[in-house]
Amino acid sequence: MSQDVSRAKRNRILLGLLPLLIFSALVGAMGYQLLFGKDPSLIPSALIGEPVPKVELEALKQDKPGFGPADFGPNAGNDQPILVNVFASWCVPCRAEHPIISALAREENIPVYGLNSKDKREAALEWLNELGDPYTRIGYDPTGRAGIEWGVYGYPETFLISPKGEVVYKYVGPISPRVLKEEFLPRIEALRAK
Amino acid sequence: MIAELGHYALTLALAVALVQAMIPMIGAARGDIQWMCVAIPTALVQFGLLIFAFLALMHAYVTSDFSVVNVVENSHSLKPMLYKVAGVWGNHEGSLLLWVSVMALFGALVAVFGRNLPPALKARTLSVQAMITVGFLLFMVLTSNPFERVFPAPLEGNDLNPLLQDPGLAFHPPMLYVGYVGLSIVFSFACAALIEGKVDAAWARWVRPWTLLAWSFLTAGIALGSWWAYYELGWGGFWFWDPVENASFMPWLVATAMLHSAIVVEKRDTLKSWTILLAIIGFSLSLIGTFLVRSGVLTSVHAFASDPERGVFILMLLAVAIGGSFALYAWRAPSLSGGGLFRPISREGALVLNNLLLTTAAATVLLGTLYPLLLELLTNDKISVGPPFFNATFVPIMVPLFVALGIGPFLPWKRADLTPVLRLLITAFVFAVAVTILAGILIWGQQAYALLGIAVAAWLVGSVVTEIYRKIRPTRSVGFGQAFRRFVNLPRAAWGMSAAHFGIAIVVAGATGASLLTTEKIEAISIGQTVEVAQFDFTLTGVTKVPGPNYMATRGEFTVTPRGEGPDKSFTLNAENRQFVSNGQVTTEAAIRSSSWYDLYAVLGDPAGQGRYTVRLYFKPLVPWMWTGALFMVLGGLLSLSDRRLRVGAPKRSAAPALPSAPGNPSPTAHPAE
Numbered sequence: 001m002s003q004d005v006s007r008a009k010r011n012r013i014l015l016g017l018l019p020l021l022i023f024s025a026l027v028g029a030m031g032y033q034l035l036f037g038k039d040p041s042l043i044p045s046a047l048i049g050e051p052v053p054k055v056e057l058e059a060l061k062q063d064k065p066g067f068g069p070a071d072f073g074p075n076a077g078n079d080q081p082i083l084v085n086v087f088a089s090w091c092v093p094c095r096a097e098h099p100i101i102s103a104l105a106r107e108e109n110i111p112v113y114g115l116n117s118k119d120k121r122e123a124a125l126e127w128l129n130e131l132g133d134p135y136t137r138i139g140y141d142p143t144g145r146a147g148i149e150w151g152v153y154g155y156p157e158t159f160l161i162s163p164k165g166e167v168v169y170k171y172v173g174p175i176s177p178r179v180l181k182e183e184f185l186p187r188i189e190a191l192r193a194k
Numbered sequence: 195m196i197a198e199l200g201h202y203a204l205t206l207a208l209a210v211a212l213v214q215a216m217i218p219m220i221g222a223a224r225g226d227i228q229w230m231c232v233a234i235p236t237a238l239v240q241f242g243l244l245i246f247a248f249l250a251l252m253h254a255y256v257t258s259d260f261s262v263v264n265v266v267e268n269s270h271s272l273k274p275m276l277y278k279v280a281g282v283w284g285n286h287e288g289s290l291l292l293w294v295s296v297m298a299l300f301g302a303l304v305a306v307f308g309r310n311l312p313p314a315l316k317a318r319t320l321s322v323q324a325m326i327t328v329g330f331l332l333f334m335v336l337t338s339n340p341f342e343r344v345f346p347a348p349l350e351g352n353d354l355n356p357l358l359q360d361p362g363l364a365f366h367p368p369m370l371y372v373g374y375v376g377l378s379i380v381f382s383f384a385c386a387a388l389i390e391g392k393v394d395a396a397w398a399r400w401v402r403p404w405t406l407l408a409w410s411f412l413t414a415g416i417a418l419g420s421w422w423a424y425y426e427l428g429w430g431g432f433w434f435w436d437p438v439e440n441a442s443f444m445p446w447l448v449a450t451a452m453l454h455s456a457i458v459v460e461k462r463d464t465l466k467s468w469t470i471l472l473a474i475i476g477f478s479l480s481l482i483g484t485f486l487v488r489s490g491v492l493t494s495v496h497a498f499a500s501d502p503e504r505g506v507f508i509l510m511l512l513a514v515a516i517g518g519s520f521a522l523y524a525w526r527a528p529s530l531s532g533g534g535l536f537r538p539i540s541r542e543g544a545l546v547l548n549n550l551l552l553t554t555a556a557a558t559v560l561l562g563t564l565y566p567l568l569l570e571l572l573t574n575d576k577i578s579v580g581p582p583f584f585n586a587t588f589v590p591i592m593v594p595l596f597v598a599l600g601i602g603p604f605l606p607w608k609r610a611d612l613t614p615v616l617r618l619l620i621t622a623f624v625f626a627v628a629v630t631i632l633a634g635i636l637i638w639g640q641q642a643y644a645l646l647g648i649a650v651a652a653w654l655v656g657s658v659v660t661e662i663y664r665k666i667r668p669t670r671s672v673g674f675g676q677a678f679r680r681f682v683n684l685p686r687a688a689w690g691m692s693a694a695h696f697g698i699a700i701v702v703a704g705a706t707g708a709s710l711l712t713t714e715k716i717e718a719i720s721i722g723q724t725v726e727v728a729q730f731d732f733t734l735t736g737v738t739k740v741p742g743p744n745y746m747a748t749r750g751e752f753t754v755t756p757r758g759e760g761p762d763k764s765f766t767l768n769a770e771n772r773q774f775v776s777n778g779q780v781t782t783e784a785a786i787r788s789s790s791w792y793d794l795y796a797v798l799g800d801p802a803g804q805g806r807y808t809v810r811l812y813f814k815p816l817v818p819w820m821w822t823g824a825l826f827m828v829l830g831g832l833l834s835l836s837d838r839r840l841r842v843g844a845p846k847r848s849a850a851p852a853l854p855s856a857p858g859n860p861s862p863t864a865h866p867a868e
């Protein structure tokens with residue numbers, strides 16, 4: 001009888017401790033995620049490791065070609081990694097990252113293809129006139145169809161394509177100097193070292 | 195200058211809160227009534243200082259003082275006055291200031307209106323409340339100062355996120371905060387009771403009005419947020435199971451459970467330890483919600499100002515506040531003795547079932563919200579848990595809850611016999627079946643699942659009406675005149691319960707209509723073309739540019755004619771796309787026409803080439819009921835709050851307190867009415 005009572009008492013105490021234990025585990029998990037976790041805004045792209053999407057993009061400018069799958073990889077006579085930068089004239093963060101994209105194209109000597117999506121041609125041309133045109137090729141995608149093929153999620157977005165024509169990395173949002181230094185440059189170096 | 199005074203008031207409030215956190219607690223432990231009474235002036239002064247700080251920030255917004263960083267980042271001189279004011283809480287620092295101000299408001303309310311509380315309980319409650327405030331004020335002063343200056347001051351601000359520039363959302367955060375933070379005072383009451391080691395019927399009666407107040411505002415806040423999402427996000431949804439929505443919904447579920455379990459504590463002196471636990475969990479979930487929004491641990495449409503450093507601070511705050519209260523609970527709860535016994539089939543049993551289902555629902559939502567986080571920790575996989583999970587788990591929990599809700603109020607306390615109760619409910623059952631059959635004929639060929647929602651809603655309405663009828667005319671010998679007199683004299687708490695339960699029924703019907711019976715058409719049409727949606731013809735009659743105060747709108751004009759009616763019965767819907775001047779962001783303003791049975795909903799999308807526009811058109815039956823139902827629930831809460839019973843003292847209990855009372859308990863029992 002007294003054994004039952006003490007067992008009941010012990011159960012009560014354990015039951016009382018249960019919320020504390022569950023909560024401690026939760027705090028541990030949240031703390032770990034906070035300190036060592038990855039940025040949750042990094043959306044993995046289904047395209048990583050895959051060849052570039054098979055869409056042909058018409059040219060935005062008269063004197064500069066658009067691009068399609070044939071403009072990547074060894075068949076295009078290309079042994080360089082390539083960046084594909086999705087931009088639009090109405091996108092304010094695109095304006096913010098534009099100097100970095102320009103510097104990247106100039107200083108790293110890397111071809112950057114522009115993907116002008118959901119934009120008006122005149123507005124895009126004016127935008128490039130104002131801010132400068134660092135792009136090797138610019139594809140024009142007024143309806144956003146090609147954007148869907150590329151899995152574009154937000155503006156701007158930048159893809160890194162290997163010399164073999166495969167998507168290596170994708171970054172959503174404007175490239176900051178930190179992102180450039182920590183995410184893009186090491187990957188570009190690695191691709192060139194191969 | 196005013197901004198500096200605001201900052202000073204904020205710091206001073208921190209000092210006052212420190213005094214309020216310590217002196218009354220020590221006084222209560224030593225039985226020193228003067229030290230305990232320090233809680234009252236400190237609570238009032240602290241509230242005054244925080245209101246001053248809040249008004250100082252509001253002044254900076256209203257006058258567009260761009261030398262304050264916070265104003266630069268979230269305001270714009272062209273913005274309409276309403277949104278300048280709403281901008282105060284539309285950002286991290288300002289919303290924290292609102293949070294602590296509301297916390298202090300509740301402390302001040304307890305200080306003023308808690309005259310009939312035992313001094314020791316009151317002192318401890320205000321002290322615990324001040325401890326949480328200290329945590330938040332430290333957080334603000336150290337990491338998130340809303341009054342920080344910038345030099346040189348820019349000429350123009352960055353503007354508030356255009357999605358937030360909306361009347362519905364201007365009032366959504368304050369409502370929600372009063373709800374969230376209102377739960378803090380319930381939490382403080384629970385901690386104070388645990389420190390005292392005594393929970394009784396009187397405690398339950400003191401806590402109940404605060405829970406009701408917090409619950410009513412939380413309900414209103416959630417409904418406003420949902421309404422905003424419905425008309426502003428432009429795809430006609432009203433609930434997205436987004437982490438931050440869940441963060442407000444979980445405390446609501448727990449607070450609802452607690453409202454019901456506190457009745458059992460009050461009437462039957464049992465379920466005490468459980469009710470205390472719910473009080474702690476309710477506010478803890480509010481805090482966890484804040485953490486999830488502010489730390490960037492989870493992605494969400496609401497995630498603003500995510501910053502790891504702030505995240506670490508909030509996590510520590512959580513660990514201390516919640517961990518501390520759970521430790522207190524683990525220490526004290528085992529010695530809280532249970533009171534009255536009851537059979538499974540009884541009013542108590544029904545309320546326990548209600549509690550089990552509501553807390554299971556809350557746990558399910560918590561699991562769904564945190565699952566991506568936990569899974570990534572364990573397997574490094576990245577997944578998102580979306581509506582399918584919640585629909586698959588939440589609905590099966592809610593359906594038995596609603597069915598039981600129809601029966602519970604008829605059961606007597608202690609023990610009950612189900613048969614006579616079910617006999618009483620035959621009319622309600624027949625009503626539910628009849629409505630379901632009728633609905634089945636009306637929506638033939640659409641979602642059969644929807645009939646379940648309609649059946650549940652009709653059953654609840656039938657039960658609520660039967661319940662009132664039984665109360666005013668318990669037997670046939672009661673004449674109709676007498677029944678009418680009883681009807682008029684029903685206590686407000688009874689009206690409150692019926693209104694809230696009726697509201698649930700209406701919300702269920704509305705949600706069923708919105709999610710299962712909607713007709714949707716997405717097409718690209720040019721001006722003059724017509725789209726048929728359910729029983730209506732939508733014609734796009736024109737697209738014009740209309741300037742707004744800080745945006746340029748593209749307005750699509752739709753002429754809608756009910757099928758088979760002449761043009762005299764037609765009306766116009768104006769849907770807009772607004773491009774904001776300051777940052778180019780575009781928002782959609784859906785055109786909505788509500789009638790008592792349905793909403794018509796039109797959205798103008800992007801140009802689709804060759805002069806065509808993408809349009810999204812919806813016929814949404816029963817949707818207006820959702821907001822009406824929420825209104826009934828809030829009204830029910832407030833009615834119950836106004837019941838006279840809550841303002842008079844609880845009956846004195848002669849029994850000795852469960853624990854030998856702590857040294858500083860001058861008065862272990864309730865004080866009679868003022």
